[in-house]
Every structure is written in structure tokens, then in C-alpha cells.
Amino acid sequence: MSTITREAVEACLRQFTDPHLDQDPVSAGCLREIDIQGASVRVRLELGYAAGLFKSGWAQMLQMALENLDGVDSARVQVDCVIGTHKAQAQVPALANVKNVIAVASGKGGVGKSTTAANLALALAREGARVGILDADIYGPSQGIMFGLPEGTRPQVKDQKWFVPLKAHGVEVMSMAFLTDDNTPVVWRGPMVSGALLQLITQTAWDDLDYLVVDMPPGTGDIQLTLAQKVPVVGAVIVTTPQDLALLDAKKGVEMFRKVNIPVLGVVENMAVHICSNCGHAEHLFGEGGGEKLAAQYGVDLLASLPLSMAIRMQADGGKPTVIADPESQIAMVYQQMARTVGARITLSEQAAPAMPTIEVSDD
Template identity: 85%
Template sequence: MSAVNRQLVETVLRQFTDPHLNLDPVSAGCVREIDIQGGKVGVRLELGYACGLFKSGWAQMLQMALESLEGVDSASVQVDVRIESHKAQEQVPALANVKNIIAVASGKGGVGKSTTAANLALALAREGARVGILDADIYGPSQGIMFGIAEGTRPAIKDQKWFVPITAHGVQVMSMAFLTDDNTPVVWRGPMVSGALIQLITQTAWDNLDYLVIDMPPGTGDIHLTLAQKVPVAGSVIVTTPQDLALLDARKGVEMFRKVNIPVLGVVENMAVHICSNCGHAEHLFGEGGGEKLAAQYGVDLLASLPLSMAIRLQADDGKPTTVADPESQIAMIYQEMARCVGARISQSGLGAAAMPSIVISDD
């Protein structure tokens, strides 16, 4: 019987690919400790993304593989999570108490961007991360409704300087809707909107967040440029539908983030297919395969492809998005997988990037 050594253990670990990192634990640099005491093998891995619903199954799979190795009497695999701070723009200072900022954007409205942002935040929280969400859609904020926060709720003020975010479903929420009347439109020019966004981000007392999800307004305007200049964004998620018009606008969103050196973590395709509740017939109302083509064109991941489902809409309107209302459903599992992949992409992005080109915004 051959003696067990580190090389043999690593050979076994290399046979398994982390589906979120697309690498085996050794190549991904996740192995922190290999302890061999005769026929007893202990392995400790450290993952850099939120994966509370995944890590125990991953550990069990690796443990079984190690125990099948000749000479191993017993094996134990411990999977820890350590979420580090990452940012894209080197010259932008870090945000206090926030490790990673994720911008969720779309080229056009009506593609389910806000619903995706809400479910992403909730899914990351369910994976064990500390999460906040900022509603940066100043003209049409909706996260307060989606998180079930009562109309007229106002954030507390700390030290006469900070807004205290409102916690709902375990997520810290801040929105322009908390500072204005729901029935009064925000009639502001671009610079005022950009200033309000920066105040919301920097003057909110975020409580030690691993991830801050920013629900961006549709398009590629002032707010997006302000975000690129002033906020250390770790990565962006582009939301689209398979419709040609939506894809055209989504491409502009991808190009915009690339020009300002903010990594595009992937594409989320909403309303991909409608399944009739009466007969079960599947129909692609908005086209087919558009999100996949967009992701392939820019060399990024298709993070999720979600159906046109009445449940998603009803649950969001009721203040309990799918990941909270029906956490064991197939749709909720798609959101969880999406969240883990987003976290994994950020963990692979490094601790910085090339300098961002300067952006000049005139008041014209």
C-alpha cells in the first residue's frame, strides 16, 4: 500500500471543478491546508465568495473522493469563506464599511433590472454574506416596494450626518424613495441627480457590508458616469431580455462599463420563455437565445436565464421577492446560482485594475 502524500491529495482535488470559479480547488488557489497523519487526511479550503448553500455539499463531495484514495482511512474537508475587498478603478477611494460594490444595469427599462437586483441582494444574503442594496434609480425608485418597506418610512439619522439604512429580509436598504413623497416626481437636472446619488452612497451608514448592490437607472447617462468616476465598483451585471431592441441597448451598457474599466461580470436574461399555466406549452415571446449571444459576443458569462413568470412579478409586488417568498423553488435556485457566480467573478478579478480614462462632464 502506497503512502499518502500531498501530491496525491492534490491530484484528487484537481479532478473536481468548482462550478462557480470554473477551476479546480488547487488551480484556483483555494487550498489553505493539507494535513496528513498516516491514513488520516485533513484539507481546508478557503473560498472568496458567498456560498453558504454550496460549501457543505462541495466539502462532502471532495471528502468522498479523498476517502476512495488508496491508503486513506478517513478524510475531512473544511470549506471556509473569506470575502475580500475588490475594486476596479485604482484612483477611486474605497467606501467605508463596504468591501465590494456591484452595479446592476440595463440599456433600457422594463427588462426586470430592479427585480434582478433585489433577488441578487437577497440571494447573496442567503449565502451568508452581509449585503446592502442602494436604489440609484432616482426618478423611479422601486426597491422600497420590493422589500416590503411601508410607504412613508424614513431612515434614522446618526450623528446628524449619516442615514441609517432600513433593514428588510436581512438586507440593508437605502433609496431616494425614503427621502421623498411617493406621489411626487423628482424633477431634477442631471448634476442634481448625480449629487444625490453620491450623497446616498457616501452618507449612508452601511454596516460592514461584503456586497453593496446598486440598482442603476436604465440607460447610459449622468448617473452611470458619476458612478464610474466616484464609486469603487467591483463589477457590473447587465440585465436584458432576448428581444432584439433590448439586446441593442444592452450592448451599449456593456461597452460603457468597458470604457470606464469596470468589469462586466455577466449577463442576466429575463423573460426568456413563457410556459402556459394551463397546457404547459413553452413559447419564446421575446425571442430566443439573445442573452447567450450577447454573453458570447463579449466573452462574459450568461449568469442566469429566467422565465417570464407571473410568480416573480407577484412576489416582488408583494414585498417578498422570489428568493424570500419561495426559497426552494426552481426560480429561486437560479437566483442563488447567479449570486454565487457573481461573487466568484468578483473574487477572481484581483485587487485593482488599470487606470480609468478621465471623463469630462459639462453642464450644457
């Protein structure tokens, strides 16, 4: 019987690619320990992203491969998820009790951005992360409804300074809707909106979050600039539909985040295809392949391509988005894959961002 070596174990691990990091665990820096005791091998890996629904299958696959090595009688692979604080924009101070801030944005409204943000937050929580969601769409907040929080719900105030976020489906939720009347529009100018956003983020008593998902308003205006200049955002997710008009606006969103040195983690394409509930015919009502082309143009991932589905809409309107309402469904699995990939992409964008550019407005 041949003697097993560390090199042989590493070579075996290098044959397998983590689908979220697009690298093998050794090259990705996930290997923490190799312990060889005669014909027994123990390996410990550490993932830097939430992967509670993935890690046991991943460990089992690697264990089987190690047990097939010549000289190995038994193998044990342990996979841990340890989510750290990742670098955001330079010169922007960290948020108290929040490790990573993820912005979910779109160039235009009506593309399913808020639904994507809600399901992303819930999917990250299902993977084992501590998650909060901030509804930064000051003019049209909807996360309270999506998380099933009754109209008129108000947050408690702690020490006359901090809002205590509400909790639903294991996620901490904060929204301007909790501070205003649902039937009264917010008629504010830009500086007031920006101030309200900063107050919501910095004066909410978040409870040691791994991820804070921020549901942005559509467009590239005051709130987006305030977020980029004052809040440490580790990455942005751009939501679009395949429609040419939506893609045109989505491109502006990608360019905006690049100008303020926030990495674009990927693109989510909603309403990609409609499947008839009667005959099963698939039809691309809003065009085909638009999200994929946008992702390819900017060298980012197409994180998910989701159908135009009545179930997604009904579940969100009913206060239980798809990830919670039907967690074993194919659509929910797409959201889970998206959440793991978003977390993994954050770990890969560790390079320090350059200083914030100066924004000047001229009369030319």
C-alpha cells in the first residue's frame, strides 16, 4: 500500500471546481487543514460565503474522491462557512454591526427589482447567513408587504436614537413605509430623501448582520449617489428584463456603479420567458437573451434568468416570496444559486477600491 501525501490530497482536490467561485478549493484559498494519519485523511475547507444548502453535498463529493485515492482507507471532509467583512469603497467608514452591504438596483422601474431583493435576502438567510434588508425605495417602498408585515406596523425606538428593525422570515427589515402612512405619498426633494436614507441605514440597530441587502429605487439619481458616497457597498446586483428599453437603462446603472467604484456582482434577468399554463408553450414576450448580452458586454455574471411567472408575483404580494412559499421549487433553487454566487463574487472582489471621484456639475 502506497503512502498518502499532502501533495496527492491537494492534487485530488484541484480536480473539482466550486461552481460559485469557478475555481478549485485549493486555488480559491479555501483549504485550511489537511491531517493525514496513516490511511486516514481529514480535510477542512472554509468557504467565505453563505452556502448552508451546498456545503454538505460538496463535502460528500470531495470525500468520495479522496477515498478513491490509492492508500486512503477513510476520508473526512469538513466544510465551514465563515463570512468576513469585505472591502468597500475607499474612505467610506464601515457600518456598525453590518459586515457587507449589497445594493440591488435597476435602471428603470417595473423589472422585478424589489422581488429580486426580497428573494435574495431570504435565500442568503436560508444558506445560514444573518441578513437584513433595507427598503431604500423611499418613494415606493414595498418590502413591508413582501415580508408580510401588517399595514401600520411601526419599529420600536431604542435609547431614543435607534430604530429596532422588524423581523420576518428570519430577516431583519427596515423601510420608510414603517415611518409613514401607506396612503400618503412621500413628496420630498432630493436632499430630504438622501437624508432619510442615511438615517434609515445609520440609525437602525442592525443585529450583527453578515449581509444587508439594500433595495434601491430605480434610476441613477440622488439616492444612488448618496449610497455610493456614504455607505460601504461591497457590490451591486443589476436587475433587468430582456426588453431593449430596460437593457438601455440597465447599462446606465452598470456604468454608474463603475464610476463610483462599486463592483457589479452580476445581472439578474427577470421575465425572460413565459410558459403557458394551459399548453406549456414557451414564448419570449420581452425579447430573448438580453440579460446574457448585457452581462457579456460588461464582463460580469448572469446570476439568474427567471420566467414571467404568476407564482412569483402572487407569493410576493401575499407576504411570502418564493424562497419561503415554495422552497423546493425550481424557481426557489434558482434564487438559492443566485444568493450563493453573489456571496462568492463578493469574496473574489477583495481588491481595494480607488478613492471616490470628484463629481462636478457645470452649466455647459
